[in-house]
Amino acid sequence: MHIYDSVQKTKLPFEPIRKGEASIYVCGPTVYDDAHLGHARSSLSFDLLSRTLKALGYKVTLGKNFTDIDDKIIKKVEETGKSMEALTSFYIDRYLEEMAALGIQRPDIEPKATESLHAIEAMIQTLIDKDIAYVISTGDVYFDTSKDPHYGEISHQVGEDEDNQSRVAHTSEKRNPKDFALWKACKGNEDICFDTPFSSGRPGWHIECSAMIEKHFSHDHGTQDYSIDIHAGGADLLFPHHENEAAQSRCATGHELAKYWMHNGFVQINGEKMSKSLGNSFFLKDALKVYDGEILRYYLNSVHYRNDFNFNEEDLLTAKKRLDKLYRLKKRVSPGKASAVNKTFKKALLDAMSDDLNISIALAVIDEMVAATNDALDNNPKDKALKKETLANIEFIDTLLGFGGKEPFSYFQIGVDAALKTQIETLLSERSEAKKEKNFERSDAIRDELTALGISIMDTPDGTLWEKA
Numbered sequence: 001m002h003i004y005d006s007v008q009k010t011k012l013p014f015e016p017i018r019k020g021e022a023s024i025y026v027c028g029p030t031v032y033d034d035a036h037l038g039h040a041r042s043s044l045s046f047d048l049l050s051r052t053l054k055a056l057g058y059k060v061t062l063g064k065n066f067t068d069i070d071d072k073i074i075k076k077v078e079e080t081g082k083s084m085e086a087l088t089s090f091y092i093d094r095y096l097e098e099m100a101a102l103g104i105q106r107p108d109i110e111p112k113a114t115e116s117l118h119a120i121e122a123m124i125q126t127l128i129d130k131d132i133a134y135v136i137s138t139g140d141v142y143f144d145t146s147k148d149p150h151y152g153e154i155s156h157q158v159g160e161d162e163d164n165q166s167r168v169a170h171t172s173e174k175r176n177p178k179d180f181a182l183w184k185a186c187k188g189n190e191d192i193c194f195d196t197p198f199s200s201g202r203p204g205w206h207i208e209c210s211a212m213i214e215k216h217f218s219h220d221h222g223t224q225d226y227s228i229d230i231h232a233g234g235a236d237l238l239f240p241h242h243e244n245e246a247a248q249s250r251c252a253t254g255h256e257l258a259k260y261w262m263h264n265g266f267v268q269i270n271g272e273k274m275s276k277s278l279g280n281s282f283f284l285k286d287a288l289k290v291y292d293g294e295i296l297r298y299y300l301n302s303v304h305y306r307n308d309f310n311f312n313e314e315d316l317l318t319a320k321k322r323l324d325k326l327y328r329l330k331k332r333v334s335p336g337k338a339s340a341v342n343k344t345f346k347k348a349l350l351d352a353m354s355d356d357l358n359i360s361i362a363l364a365v366i367d368e369m370v371a372a373t374n375d376a377l378d379n380n381p382k383d384k385a386l387k388k389e390t391l392a393n394i395e396f397i398d399t400l401l402g403f404g405g406k407e408p409f410s411y412f413q414i415g416v417d418a419a420l421k422t423q424i425e426t427l428l429s430e431r432s433e434a435k436k437e438k439n440f441e442r443s444d445a446i447r448d449e450l451t452a453l454g455i456s457i458m459d460t461p462d463g464t465l466w467e468k469a
Contacts, residue, residue, distance in 0.1 A: 001056055001354045003049075003230070004306060006238060006261040007154055011356055014053075016229045017259060022058040023217050024050060025258070026107070027209060027233035027241065030067040031091040032076045035098055035284045037267045037300070037311055038234065044297060045264040045305035045357070046232045047104045047402065052353040055400050063109035065212050066092055069202050070113075074192055084192055088112075098284045101293035102300075103402040111212040113203060119211040120203045121196050123252050124182045128198065132251045136173040139185030139199025143248055145178040154246045154261065155239035180244050182207045206244035214253060224255065231258035238263055265308040267300075273308075282311065291316065292414045298323045298403050305357055322367070323403065324412075329370050330394050331408035332377060335462070339388035341396045345369055349400060362401065369393060412467030416455075424455055428464050 001014040016022050026046045029039055046062075053060050067073075068088040077084050096106070113120070124141055127133035132147045145151045185199035186192075193200040203211075217228045227249065231242065242261065249257040266273050269282055287296055299319040303309050345365070352361035373390050377383060398405035416424070427446050434442040450457060456469045 001053065002356055003260055003262060004356045006263045012260065014229075014260070016058070017224055017226055020057070020059060022053045022060045022230070023228040024053075024060065024062045024230045024232060025209070025213050025217065025228050026062070026064040027237055028064040028066050028110075029091075029095060030070050030072060031088045031095065032070065032073040033091065035095050037282045037284060037287065039095070040098070040102060040284050040296070041267050041300055041305075041309060042232075042234050042264050043099055043104050044102060044300050046262070048301060048305070048353070048357050048359070049230070049232070049262070050105065051400055051402065052350075052357060055350060056354065061109070061217070062105075062107045063111065063212070063216055064107040065209060066095075066110065066112045067205065067208060068092070068112045068114050069192070070205065074190075077192070088114075094285070098288060098293075101288055102297045103294060103405075104297075109216045111216060113208045113212075116208065116212050116215060117194055117203070119215040120207055123211045123214065123248070124203075124207060125197065126252045127182065127248065130251065133182055134175065135198045138173075138187070139183075139201060140181060141183035141198050141204075142174055142179045143182055143244070143251075144175055145180070145247065146176050148247045148251055150250065151178070151247045152243065155243045157239050180204065180206060180240065182248065206241055207248060209241075210245050210249040210252070210257065213257065214249070226256050226259040227253070228258050230260045230262055232262040233264075235263040235265055264305045265303075268308055268310045270310070270312060291320075294403050294406065294411075295320050295323060295414070301359055301401070302363065304359055322363070325370050326366065326394065326397070326404055327406070327408045327411045329373055329390065330404065331412075332374070333387035333390045334408055336384075336387050336391055338391035338395050339385070341392040342369075342389055345393050346396055349396070353400065359401075366397060409465045409467055414468070416468055420453070424450065424453070424466060428457070428466065432464065 002011045003014050004010070005012050014022075024046065026042065029035060043064075050060050050062050066088070069084070073084060073088060077087055080087060082090075092112075100106075124133060127143065128135065128141065131144075133141055133143050135141050181204035183196070183198060183201055183203060185201040192202065194202055213227050213231075231245075233242065238261075246257045249255075267282075295316070299316045300309065302319050302322075348365045349362055352358045352365060355361070373386065376386055380386070394404045397403065413421070427450055431443050431446040434440075434446065447457060450466070451469075454469050455466050457464050457466045
């Protein structure tokens with residue numbers, strides 16, 4: 001397995017801290033609003049990473065956090081009148097439902113900032129004791145970037161912009177312009193505060209992930225140089241978030257945070273970076289109202305994870321037609337029982353995904369398998385061994401890439417609303433009765449009526465199956 005390391009800017013062989021194991025931490029959402037396609041892209045990218053490593057035989061431990069205390073959350077609490085717990089729990093549940101709809105496997109570890117306050121406090125105190133962090137008159141705690149000689153080596157793009165460094169207003173008491181907040185003291189009559197020896201307040205954004213990683217991915221650091229194997233997230237997190245995480249972790253623990261850093265590209269709509277400030281954010285919940293989660297998964301994963309993704313419906317429909325071909329093959333070889341996956345096919349898929357998740361080659365391998373199998377079945381429609389092998393191939397695709405697992409007729413019923421389904425089932429029942437009564441004229445008329453509705457049917461030994469034409 002080779003992965004692209006964002007720090008060294010090259011592909012590197014994956015050599016984990018512990019042989020046969022892989023630890024991955026993905027930066028999760030700040031839960032004050034619904035997830036958008038950018039959140040989906042990041043989750044999908046590293047779901048592919050996790051699935052690939054598992055298929056290669058690694059024991060994978062995947063963690064993804066929830067930032068459930070933040071200025072944006074507090075503002076939403078004030079606007080809605082809801083409690084912070086009620087608000088964040090609602091958006092966490094919604095997020096998990098939408099990720100499940102995309103076929104994203106649940107992480108093994110899902111820490112929340114509010115459940116990690118002791119770990120956060122302990123890391124901050126360690127940095128204060130080392131004089132690497134300092135408390136100012138307001139009770140805010142800052143990280144002194146001048147104390148870390150390696151600061152800037154993660155992103156190679158350290159800037160001086162305070163707004164880009166932290167989610168805390170500028171203060172003249174900072175020792176250096178690049179210093180960032182570890183803790184924000186409460187001011188005035190603020191209600192959402194947590195008590196610590198340095199002040200009553202709440203954690204800064206960057207410290208959360210460092211503390212969570214140390215809490216949940218502990219190793220024997222006497223023999224290890226890193227906390228985790230892979231730290232992942234969107235490209236926008238490289239600086240300042242990941243730069244600051246790396247700095248505070250190395251200074252607090254004496255070892256590096258991650259051996260490899262991976263970042264997925266942005267999602268754009270019509271070529272424009274997705275951003276709420278630009279008014280073009282595309283909520284995932286809205287996309288799922290129109291398109292099945294598996295179709296969105298296939299489409300969003302069809303471009304290499306490091307590249308920016310330009311979302312448009314024309315390309316989505318083209319991707320769906322490509323997925324349709326796999327399901328038409330599955331329908332052709334169903335029903336049946338899978339045998340063993342074709343070794344050459346499996347190796348080709350794993351070779352592609354082992355090359356920094358080269359999804360383009362992987363999808364091309366699948367397309368070739370579909371075309372070759374259809375040609376072989378045209379020549380020998382009763383080849384049972386080939387049908388069983390094909391079902392096994394599709395099962396492996398589902399395991400590795402997360403699509404192809406649906407029953408094929410159910411897949412082709414996607415997009416048919418409940419009212420039309422009821423109408424179709426009623427017509428099929430009437431047709432079944434007409435056939436029993438040998439009223440073939442009525443039976444044919446019902447078939448024509450279904451065709452006019454855009455529905456095609458197939459009579460099988462198990463009954464009549466239908467799909468959206």
